[in-house]
Amino acid sequence: MLKKLFLSSLVILFILLSIALYRTAIHTVSVKGTIAGEVIAIDELRAIQNLSASIRFKTISYQDKEKFPFEEFNNFIKWAAATYPEFHQAMEIVQLEHSLLFKWQGSDSTLAPILFEGHHDVVPIIPGTENLWQENPFAGAISNNRIWGRGALDDKSGVVGLMEAATYLIKKNFKPKRTVYFSFGHDEEVGGSGAALITAKLKEEGVQLHWSLGEGSFVNKGFFPGVDKFVAPINVAEKGSANLMIVAKAKGGHSSTPPQRTAVTILAEALVKLEKEPLPGSLEGLSAAMFNEVSKHMPFGYRFLFANRWLFGGVLDSQLSSTPIINAMIRTTTAPTMLNGSVKSNVLPIEATALINFRLHPRDTTESVTDHVRRVVGSNDVEVRFLGGREASEISSWDSPGFKIISSSLEKVYGQVVSVPGLMIAASDTRHYSQVADNSFRFNPFSIVPEDMTGIHGTNESIDIDSFIAGIKTYVEIIREGSSN
Ligand SMILES: [Zn+2]
Missing domain, CATH: 3.30.70.360 (Alpha-Beta Plaits)
Structure with a gap:
């Protein structure tokens, strides 16, 4: 009797293991060729110097409106007009407080427009940390193949990068078929009243966007264990x-x-x-889609676990919950403050x-x-x-044209990139713009490594020069593709 029981358990175990191994074997990606993009010859030196110059404006936003250094914002706006004349001439411009909306009219007005957004305000330097900076945070220093200072990642690289990319296309005589908006907010860090004003303006004009792209996560390497490729979590929702x-x-x-x-x-x-007793969280929906895709690029052990969530779901959930950043992606977090x-x-x-x-x-x-x-x-x-x-925001579709254009543009510039839907943990201006968009994405096409994260709102904010240039080229591809299709 005992022997029979032992044998049948052995058979069951064998069957389970075979299923698990088979699922692991097919939980992978077939090697495909990357999409070749055309050579985009932007003036790199000029772009680098422009980002550096933009950092020198102390466009710091404060909760208390009285404290805003408006002179700095005015100077930044004047500098942008003088530095990007083609961009300003090609567009209809509306200024609301210190936020700017640019409209690049498309040739086919029956098509819904797209919008690219960023913000030119920055957070202050935490008092007492000034001397921890390797470079003066408002000097825009260029050293060690990096551009340093507040806004280098959040979000002057976004604003300058978009103006550089559009300028490149304008100089090439590119004409958009779909109307393209660019919107640069002046107080994203303190609530985004500028983005709210612009959204109200778009609503008033009856604009419904095909999709929008604003700041969010970055192209990254080294965030996911065992994945040696670029991963692009394109945020489709915001907490x-x-x-x-x-x-x-x-x-x-x-x-x-x-x-x-x-x-x-x-x-x-x-x-x-x-x-x-935290709020329940597990791999489902958006988080499941993200990990399902990324895990296909992981070493055997991880693939074995992720391919067999039916068997290891509980273990995986508790494992993922132990890492704060992943925990924040799979559940509502609780923080007594x-x-x-x-x-x-x-x-x-x-x-x-x-x-x-x-x-x-x-x-x-x-x-x-x-x-x-x-x-x-x-x-x-x-x-x-x-x-x-x-x-929390609505969840945008990752099976939609906008998402596909962003991910194919990344491939043209970076080569192989694992594009996955992501969840924005922080707040952004997109929560305003998404009210007038069919789909909204929150993503910067610049690449970062884990150490860069501490610079955002922290000390030694800086961007790698090659990453900045690659990001601009990706914007060129996204704007061109997005406005042509
Ligand atoms: Zn930001």
Whole structure:
């Protein structure tokens, strides 16, 4: 009997293993030739110097509108007009506050337009970190094959790169068939009121875009374990955000005679419960599409796991959740940020509060997140207050013309690139423009390595010169293809 049982388990194991191995073998890509693009001879030196010059304008945006250095913004706008005369002459220009909308009329007005967007404001330098910079953050230094300074990646390379690319096409006498808009916001980092104004203007004119492309993720190498090719996560959605206040209540009094449970310990317990029970997340929909594609380029071990999610789904989910950046892609994240208790060392608080910031995965809503938190921690002693938030964006199609044009343009410039749909973890101006677009993509065609990430909003922001040039060439391809089809 036992022997029979042992034998049949062995047979089942053998069958499972064969299926898993077969699935791994077909979980791969056939080697295909890359699409050859024509040689794009942009004036590289000029483009590099222009990005460097653009960084010298201290176009810093602040939450407090009074603090905006508007003189710097005006000077930047004048500089752009003087530096890119062909671009400015070819377009109809509308300035709304310090944001700019350019319209390049297409020959076929029956076709829906496309839009490319960026922003010329930058975040400030964190006080106290100035001397950690290798180069002055507003000098636009060019050294070690890099261009340095605030905005080098976020997002003056985008704005300058788009003007360079369009200028190249204008000089080649290229005429778009589909109308092309370029939009450069002046306060993306503090909410994007400029992008909202431009979106309202487009709505007013009855413009419905075929698709739009704004800042987002980058072409990268070295972010995914074992993948030695360029990966381009083209973001097709953007996470939402919600702030919730957890209020723990208890009797106040003198700290010399504390009760067993104080407002602070009740609050602490609530926070621990939330940490232990995060919002559910797993590989499905968008995240599944992304990892399914990337994993085909991974070494055997990873391919074996990803090809057999039916068998290893649970292991994979918990493995992926342990890396903060991947965890953020597959679920709504929970981040307690601000705490408050008593005002005095010898006074027991009657209320202790924690503000928790959630970043919403498209599968969740502000309402479902609030319900989750109430279910996990709500009680007579703990109140959950919803302070405000924004829903995640709609998910754009990665089987649509815009996505395909972006990925084929990348191949023309970079050679083999694994283009996959991605999820934008941070917020961007696209949440405004997407209101008037059939599909919206959030992606910069510049390539970065993991170390470059700390520069964005941090210290030593800089862009590799070859990556900047490759990005401009990709923009040329995207604008040309996008406006011709
Ligand atoms: Zn940005």
